[in-house]
Amino acid sequence: MTQVKDMTDQQLNVSLAKMCGYEIYAEEFSVKYEVVVRYESPSSFKGLKFFIPCNDAADSLEVEAKALDQNAAAYIHHLDFRVIPSGCRDKWGYDEVKALLTASPRERAEAAYITLSSVKE
Numbered sequence: 001m002t003q004v005k006d007m008t009d010q011q012l013n014v015s016l017a018k019m020c021g022y023e024i025y026a027e028e029f030s031v032k033y034e035v036v037v038r039y040e041s042p043s044s045f046k047g048l049k050f051f052i053p054c055n056d057a058a059d060s061l062e063v064e065a066k067a068l069d070q071n072a073a074a075y076i077h078h079l080d081f082r083v084i085p086s087g088c089r090d091k092w093g094y095d096e097v098k099a100l101l102t103a104s105p106r107e108r109a110e111a112a113y114i115t116l117s118s119v120k121e
Helices: 009-019 057-083 094-101 105-120
Strands: 023-026 035-040 046-051
Touching: 009 023, 009 046, 009 057, 009 105, 057 094, 057 105
Parallel strands: none
Antiparallel strands: 023 035, 035 046
C-alpha cells in the first residue's frame, strides 16, 4: 500500500472519492488535478461536481465528516499526528486544538484516508 504522504493530490482525491461512494466520471478534467464525480442529492437530482478534498476546504470537510462517522478517535489521532508531528497527546492545550482546527485540506484528507483505509480492512 502506498504511503499517503507519497500520494499525489490526484491519487488521494480519487481514492477518497471512491471511499466516499462516488462514481468517478473523470480523473483528469483540468490541470488542477480535479476529480469529477457523479452524485445524487437528497432531492434525487443527479449531476456532476468537482471533488478535490486535497485542495478544497468544503470537500476536505466532507471526507472529514465521513472519517469521524466511521471512527472519530482514530481520525483525531491521525489528524493530530499530521498537524503536530512530534506526537499525539492525551491532553491538548489551546495551541494543539488550534492546530487541529486550522489543519489544511491536504492534512484533513490524509488523516481521513488513513482512517477510512483502516476501517475497510
